[in-house]
Amino acid sequence: MSTLVLDSASRWFGNVVAVNDVSLSIGPGVTGLLGPNGAGKTTLMAMMSGFLAPSAGHVTLDGKPVWRNTETYRQIGLVPERELSFGYLTGRQFVRANADLHRLPEAAAATERILEVVDMVEPAGRRLDTYSKGMRQRVKIAAALVHDPSVLLLDEPFNGVDPRQRMHLMDLLRRLGDEGRTVLFSSHILEEVERLARHIEVVVSGRHAASGDFGAIRRLMTDRPVQYAVQSSDNRTLASVLMAHESVRAVSLRGEHLDVQVGDLGSFAVDLPGLARQHDVTLFELSPSDESLESVFAYLVAR
Amino acid sequence: MNATIAKLALQALLGRRRFFLLLAFPVLLIGLVALVTALLDGEAAYEVLPNLGYPLVLPLVAILAASSVLGPEVDDGSIVYLLSKPVNRYGVAISKWVVALGATLVAGALPIFVAALITGDSTRATALFVGAVVAGTAYSALFLAISAVTRHAVIASLMFVLIWESLLGNLFSGIAWLSIGQWGLRIGHEISSALPDPANLGYAIVASLLVTVVGAWFAGDRLRSFSLTGDE
Amino acid sequence: MPEPSPGAGRPGVIHDLGYRHFDGLREGTPAIARTLFTTGLRHAYGLGRSGKSKVMPFLLLAMSVLPATIVVGVVVLTGLDELPVSYASYTNRTQLLVSLFAASQAPVLFSRDLRHRSIVLYLARPLAAPVFALVRWLSLTLAMFLFTAIPTVVLFAGAMLSGLDKSDQATAALKALALQALLAMMIAGVSGVISSVSLRRGFAVVGSVMALIVLTGIVTVMQNIAWFEGDNKAVSVGVGLLSPWSLYTGLANAWDAGIDTPVPVDGAWVPAYAIVAVLLVAACLLGLVARFRKVGSR
Numbered sequence: 018m019s020t021l022v023l024d025s026a027s028r029w030f031g032n033v034v035a036v037n038d039v040s041l042s043i044g045p046g047v048t049g050l051l052g053p054n055g056a057g058k059t060t061l062m063a064m065m066s067g068f069l070a071p072s073a074g075h076v077t078l079d080g081k082p083v084w085r086n087t088e089t090y091r092q093i094g095l096v097p098e099r100e101l102s103f104g105y106l107t108g109r110q111f112v113r114a115n116a117d118l119h120r121l122p123e124a125a126a127a128t129e130r131i132l133e134v135v136d137m138v139e140p141a142g143r144r145l146d147t148y149s150k151g152m153r154q155r156v157k158i159a160a161a162l163v164h165d166p167s168v169l170l171l172d173e174p175f176n177g178v179d180p181r182q183r184m185h186l187m188d189l190l191r192r193l194g195d196e197g198r199t200v201l202f203s204s205h206i207l208e209e210v211e212r213l214a215r216h217i218e219v220v221v222s223g224r225h226a227a228s229g230d231f232g233a234i235r236r237l238m239t240d241r242p243v244q245y246a247v248q249s250s251d252n253r254t255l256a257s258v259l260m261a262h263e264s265v266r267a268v269s270l271r272g273e274h275l276d277v278q279v280g281d282l283g284s285f286a287v288d289l290p291g292l293a294r295q296h297d298v299t300l301f302e303l304s305p306s307d308e309s310l311e312s313v314f315a316y317l318v319a320r
Numbered sequence: 321m322n323a324t325i326a327k328l329a330l331q332a333l334l335g336r337r338r339f340f341l342l343l344a345f346p347v348l349l350i351g352l353v354a355l356v357t358a359l360l361d362g363e364a365a366y367e368v369l370p371n372l373g374y375p376l377v378l379p380l381v382a383i384l385a386a387s388s389v390l391g392p393e394v395d396d397g398s399i400v401y402l403l404s405k406p407v408n409r410y411g412v413a414i415s416k417w418v419v420a421l422g423a424t425l426v427a428g429a430l431p432i433f434v435a436a437l438i439t440g441d442s443t444r445a446t447a448l449f450v451g452a453v454v455a456g457t458a459y460s461a462l463f464l465a466i467s468a469v470t471r472h473a474v475i476a477s478l479m480f481v482l483i484w485e486s487l488l489g490n491l492f493s494g495i496a497w498l499s500i501g502q503w504g505l506r507i508g509h510e511i512s513s514a515l516p517d518p519a520n521l522g523y524a525i526v527a528s529l530l531v532t533v534v535g536a537w538f539a540g541d542r543l544r545s546f547s548l549t550g551d552e
Numbered sequence: 553m554p555e556p557s558p559g560a561g562r563p564g565v566i567h568d569l570g571y572r573h574f575d576g577l578r579e580g581t582p583a584i585a586r587t588l589f590t591t592g593l594r595h596a597y598g599l600g601r602s603g604k605s606k607v608m609p610f611l612l613l614a615m616s617v618l619p620a621t622i623v624v625g626v627v628v629l630t631g632l633d634e635l636p637v638s639y640a641s642y643t644n645r646t647q648l649l650v651s652l653f654a655a656s657q658a659p660v661l662f663s664r665d666l667r668h669r670s671i672v673l674y675l676a677r678p679l680a681a682p683v684f685a686l687v688r689w690l691s692l693t694l695a696m697f698l699f700t701a702i703p704t705v706v707l708f709a710g711a712m713l714s715g716l717d718k719s720d721q722a723t724a725a726l727k728a729l730a731l732q733a734l735l736a737m738m739i740a741g742v743s744g745v746i747s748s749v750s751l752r753r754g755f756a757v758v759g760s761v762m763a764l765i766v767l768t769g770i771v772t773v774m775q776n777i778a779w780f781e782g783d784n785k786a787v788s789v790g791v792g793l794l795s796p797w798s799l800y801t802g803l804a805n806a807w808d809a810g811i812d813t814p815v816p817v818d819g820a821w822v823p824a825y826a827i828v829a830v831l832l833v834a835a836c837l838l839g840l841v842a843r844f845r846k847v848g849s850r
Contacts, residue, residue, distance in 0.1 A: 059548075068400060068548040085544055087406045095404040097548070102398040103328070105335040117324040118405040160401070338755055344762070352770055356777055364781040372769045380758065380766070387754045474754035475608060475656045478761060482648055483615070 019079055019092060019167040019199050020044050021065055026074035028060055035060040037223040038074070043201050047194035049214030050203040057223040058203040059098065062172045065201070066095045078168065091119070094161030098172040101153060104146030108137060108156045111145060115160040127163050135159045135189060151182030158189070169193060171202040175209050187213050243282055247275040248302035255298045262288060276306070322407055325415040329389040333423055338388055342423065345381050346431035349373050353435035362439035369439075369448060370515075373432050375501050378452055379459050379481040381428035385420040386463035387474050390539070395471050397548055410540035417464050417536045424456040447512035455504030458528045461535030462500065468542040503528045584679050585687050592691025596657045608656050613699060616649040620703040624710025635711055635721075638810025639704045639728030643735070646703070647797055648765065650739070653699050654692075655760035658743035659753040661688050662840075666847050667751040675848040685844040689744050689837060696736035704728055727809040731800060734829055738796040739764065741836025748843045768797040779814040788815040792825070799829045 021043040028036040036057045043065075052058050063069035064076050067083035067090070076083055083089050103111055112131060116124035132138045135155040145153065154174055161169060171190075175183050190213060194200045204210050210217055211231070219227040249255050252275040256268045264281035279285045293300050333339065349368075356365035393399035402412060429452035436445035462480075467473040485499045496502040496519050503524035509515040591600065597613075598606030620642065627635060637645065665671040675681055704725060711721045742763050747756040771794050778788040792798035792813065804811040806822040817825060 063548040066404065066548075068403070068546065070545075070547070087408065090404055090406045093404070095400070097397070097400050097404075099397045099400060099548075101401065102392060102396055103332075103401070105331060106328075114324050114328060115401070115405070118322070118402065118407055120406075161404075337750075341755065341759065341762075348766075348770070352773075356774070360777060360781050364777050367777070368773050372766075372773055376766060376769060380761065384755075384758050391754050392752060471753075472608075474757045475652075478652065478655070478757065482652065482765070487648055 049210035052220035094166035382459035385423035413540035451504035451508030596695035662747035
């Protein structure tokens with residue numbers, strides 16, 4: 018169990034505050050660090066990986082600071098965004114060099130094993146500068162995993178990777194998260210985070226805007242009503258009934274659907290089936306129409 | 321001292337186009353001296369070495385070597401792949417320095433020795449070689465330290481060599497006390513008095529040692545605080 | 553406030569938010585070239601960029617002008633009747649600084665665009681690769697010319713202040729400026745080609761230093777040895793064809809601009825020097841154009 022904790026961490030460069038009093042804790046499983054470009058994600062990842070000192074506050078892994086502490090790298094695997102400038106090495110040589118630097122007792126075996134995990138055994142004999150972007154990402158991940166770390170940090174891992182490779186990578190990361198490792202990846206693309214991480218940390222303009230399950234975050238936005246789309250046997254009757262209910266803010270008919278804006282989820286959810294049955298209306302479909310990350314994100318950014 | 325890092329640094333030095341640039345120096349120097357010896361005589365040819373080979377080619381080779389093993393990786397941040405491991409930072413610096421030193425000695429000091437031998441007087445050749453070894457060692461450590469500090473390491477080091485040591489050194493003899501090249505010559509003077517005697521021997525030895533140790537240590541210290549600062 | 557996101561299967565709509573095309577007057581290629589030229593010239597001195605990029609060019613410029621002001625001071629105060637160092641010869645003595653300036657600033661103008669592939673963006677505009685390369689070279693040439701001309705002007709001002717013969721000094725100064733123009737073209741060409749081939753700044757600098765300083769050193773040594781030790785006039789003058797600086801000093805010597813070479817350059821060597829200089833510039837320009845075409849089309 019490895020937990021990365023940021024405690025009121027801030028980082029400024031001259032007059033620019035890149036990270037502003039962020040406190041969060043990353044535990045086992047896959048966590049997505051989400052934010053628009055320039056929000057401070059890379060700065061945060063650099064601080065968490067021990068490559069940038071916080072101007073204020075603390076960044077610790079299991080209680081020990083990560084800055085200027087080379088021993089933490091036994092537990093951390095870092096996949097930076099930077100391109101590899103070791104193009105003249107083959108994939109295998111590069112991963113092997115990483116294994117050697119960790120002084121692994123069985124470097125060769127570990128190298129082969131990790132190449133299998135990322136599915137890069139066959140191209141491992143070619144030079145790195147002949148690889149596609151997705152292959153390079155996988156080699157970088159292999160190099161970061163070769164020493165079996167309990168924490169894996171990936172900075173924008175899906176940048177420039179084609180859809181098929183992206184699926185591979187997502188599967189890999191999901192598996193790693195399920196094994197109990199702490200996996201943190203950053204992205205500014207909502208679909209990626211939505212698909213891979215249930216738990217997200219949102220960073221906007223250097224501030225920690227939200228944290229948790231994105232559905233839960235959405236539910237915390239109580240000043241914006243939740244939208245549901247309902248399909249039933251008699252939309253109009255249902256509409257008039259719902260309009261009378263105290264938790265409903267607005268109702269509108271839209272073709273085959275009935276759009277309902279709800280202020281108080283709890284009572285609505287409990288009362289809806291009863292109301293429908295009372296008025297002989299059959300419900301066919303009930304789905305939230307704005308629980309996607311996109312709308313959550315838009316709310317947060319607009320605040 | 322980390323063998324893997326040294327191996328990577330060596331591969332970085334050898335596996336690229338810049339290797340040919342590195343090779344060009346010894347080839348040019350030895351070629352020039354051999355040509356002049358063939359056309360005229362050894363004494364005339366020898367003049368090439370203290371005027372061109374020792375004060376210019378040797379430091380240039382050191383600059384090229386030191387900035388090749390550290391510069392590009394620090395510049396584009398890919399040194400983070402080496403630093404995100406539980407390796408001692410001073411070990412990283414020293415491993416890289418050893419490779420740069422080797423390149424400096426092989427492509428800088430050794431050709432000076434060979435060229436000087438071609439011109440005759442082998443005592444003088446040995447003296448110049450010893451001077452070149454000392455100066456090359458101090459140069460490579462100094463330039464490694466500069467590479468760890470600024471991305472304009474090459475130009476800064478060049479300014480030091482060309483302006484401080486060459487231009488001003490020829491104008492003001494007091495600068496001899498602060499010129500790595502002069503320290504090397506002074507130590508070589510012990511072997512052959514064909515070399516000038518610009519400064520105190522003990523001082524030259526201590527100063528060269530000091531610059532070497534401080535340079536390598538400083539590079540390691542900078543690596544300890546290496547920061548990834550986003551997209552710049 | 554954002555609209556609720558539509559359910560799946562709804563057709564998308566793009567709203568006209570007022571995006572407008574530019575319908576006004578567009579300037580032509582000459583204007584683009586002119587802007588590129590002035591921007592390149594300013595960047596060579598670090599103007600229009602961060603403070604740190606101004607340090608090197610202005611430091612070198614200051615170091616190159618300082619001795620000139622000292623000379624002027626000496627001449628004015630002691631009332632000498634001619635300048636202790638001629639205009640053309642002064643440039644030769646500061647050749648280290650001039651070469652360093654070229655070595656350090658050529659990458660700014662050439663390596664950056666090619667390295668980060670922003671050249672592809674530039675060439676998507678109505679400015680062809682050859683014109684782009686030429687304009688960059690022109691910027692660097694003018695920057696170099698200014699670097700050598702400013703001390704010359706300072707010396708000339710000093711000569712005028714201390715009342716030396718106007719027409720003599722003016723002729724000498726003009727000769728020097730003409731030669732410096734040729735020198736600037738050569739040096740800009742050589743360092744430009746090297747910087748566009750070796751895209752990492754550090755190695756471009758070392759390459760330029762090799763071509764401009766080390767090579768010059770070798771040629772000087774050979775010239776001296778050939779004449780003083782070998783009594784061979786032809787070789788001494790001939791070897792001078794091999795580096796931009798020796799071409800400069802040779803032509804200055806032939807034109808009586810105040811530089812002494814080991815062997816005076818005369819007779820058939822004079823046109824030879826001139827032709828080689830021009831050929832060097834032409835070859836460098838061809839190289840630049842070829843390089844820009846190649847990188848820009850990938």
